[in-house]
Structure formats: C-alpha cells, structure tokens
Amino acid sequence: MVTEAHDPDASLAAYAARQAGSRGRMHAEAPHPYRGEFQRDRDRIIHCTAFRRLIYKTQVFVNHEGDLYRTRLTHSLEVAQIARTVARELQLNEQLVEAICLAHDLGHTPFGHAGQDALNRCMRNYGGFEHNLQSLRVVDELEDRYAAFRGLNLCFETREGILKHCSRRNARRLGALGERFINGGQPGLEAQLANLADAIAYNNHDVDDGLRAGLITVDELCSVDLFRLEYEQICRDGRISPRATINETVRAMINRIVSDLLETTRANLHAAAPANIDAVRANPEPLVQFSPDTYAQHMALKKFLRESLYRHERVLAMTQRADKVVAGLFETYFNDPAVMPDEHAGRARRWSAEQGEAGQARAVADYVAGMTDRYALSAYKRLVDAAIDF
C-alpha cells in the first residue's frame, strides 16, 4: 500500500513519467517499502560495477594526463546536476532523470570516442559497436549482481532514456524499446532532458578543460558569442584572478543556457499541454528544447570545440594511440579468447558455439568496452607492445 508520504508521484506534473503509469520492469519485482521504483533504478546504477569504472574513463583527455580534467564519472554527475535542476522546476521525475543521467555513458569504451570508433571498426563484420546501445547492454545483460535476473532489471522509462540513439537494424531487436527509432516518436520528457543536459555539460566543461590544458585560448573562444558575452561581462564586473574569471564565465554560460532551456520548454509544455507521458511520446517534436537563438549559440560553441579542441594535434595524437590500443587488444583477444579472464573467456566459448565468430567477437567487444583507460593500457603493454609511449 502506497502511503501519501511515500507516494513517489505526489509532486509530479501530469506529463511527467509517473511510477503509477510505468511500463514496468522486464522481471516483475515486489515493491520496496519506502523507495520508489525510479529511485531503486538510480540506486542500482550507483552500486553497479560499470558506474565505478567511469572514474577512470576519458571524455576528451586521457585519465593520466591530469587529475583536474573531467572523467566520465564527473561528467555524468554534472549532467545529473543540470537535469535535476530543470526537472524540479518543471515538476518532472527527478529520480528518473538522475537515473538516466548517471547511466547514460555506462557503455562507453576506454579513451572516449576514439575507443568507440576503433571498436566499431573491429566489429564491422559482426554487427558493429554503438556506445549507446552498449550502455543499455550493460544495464540489461552485462551487470551480474542479482539472483533473479541478469543485468539491473531497470524500468522501461529508465531504459528508454539510456537509449538515446539507435540504428534501425538494432532497434528491430529491441521490441517496444526500439519502436520509436522505427516508427518515429519521442521518449519521455526526462529522457529528452537528460539528452540536452548531456550536451550542455560537455560543451561547457570542455571549454574549461580545454583552457586548462592550454589547447584553446580565451582569445579564440571570444569568437564564440556564448562565451564572449559572458566573459566580457565578468571582466567588466571587476578584478578577479584569471582562473576565477574562467570559472565565472563557464558558470554564467551554463546558467544562461539552462535558463533558456527551462523557459523554452515551459512554453512548449504550456502550448502542447500533453495530458500524460504517452502524449509526450506521440508529439512530433521533442518538447524539451532551446530557443532558436540559444540553439544556434550552443551549436556554434560545439562547432568551435570540434574544430579547435577535438581536432587539436595533441588530442588527435592521443586518438591515434587509443585507436591502436583498442584495436590491438581486440585482435589479441579475438585470436585467443582464452587470454581473457575466465568470465569473458567462458562467454566467448559459449557465444561462439551458439553464433559462430560474431558471438566470439561480441564477447571480446564487451570485455574491451568495459575497460578503463589505464586497464586497457596496461593490458596492451602486457600483451602487445610493452614499449608503447602513451
């Protein structure tokens, strides 16, 4: 019996993801006496192994380059912070949005996008590798913690939020969860919000990390409106240290873009007046959006970062080394799966008996994708090339 004090839907808007209307878990479970279902999802994610590994996985910089750069863990926490702020204001489901944000990068390979591209190339004849789908695979299948089921047995709405993109080919294998990638339609508002909070977080923290690393300069950044407007204002406001000036600028940028997101989304919700989450899903466009002006500014910053930071020669050099490590490990394990730890070697044997080479390749991809940057590097040094200069 849900008492009012424990009713997790009590403060939510009609269009929020409500526990009472949830599409539920794959394996039915008894309710917890005082934790709601989305809170349980959040708690399961925090306690899972893949979550702890995020601390040693890179966004842009390799973990050992410095202690002050973002890792996937701190990135995920920043995404959750931004999304929860907006969720609370819009009376969306804060527990759900937090669960989605904390889980959204669980499937990332070591070494950021370089690792994912390398693994996708290694898997090209075996169904490919998509980090988003891998995040879902982690929570649906790979985590091994419960007696009654594989994975974390998360609610549909949490899984819906984790699966941000998906190819049509893979969507066809996912049943109800894949439908929107085939027939069109939106996920719930919490998923839409987590998606944009992710974009806000990485744009802004990459400015901070890029400056800190000396790969981009304030002068270059002043070619981007979003940065220049806030930076000039902060400089006018008074004499503070260069470090505090950058921090205040990034802070003001996040505040500006989050406030715009909030106001634009509030207006969209007012105009569309969705009666419930199914009306949100049926809407032709996402309702969580930036205004056109802010969207243009956000995209201009993203373009700047792509050209100046992600394609900086130092980042590209790291990308090439990461590519070599991931591809080298894949090849080594694929040629001799017994080199992997028992759990993974056993999977490779079973899946290869069931599905042939593709099954063996998938077991190897799961193992390599789960590695942290430093684990991958030490395995590469041990098995492939002890002399690699990373």
Ligand code: MG
């Ligand atoms: Mg992310």
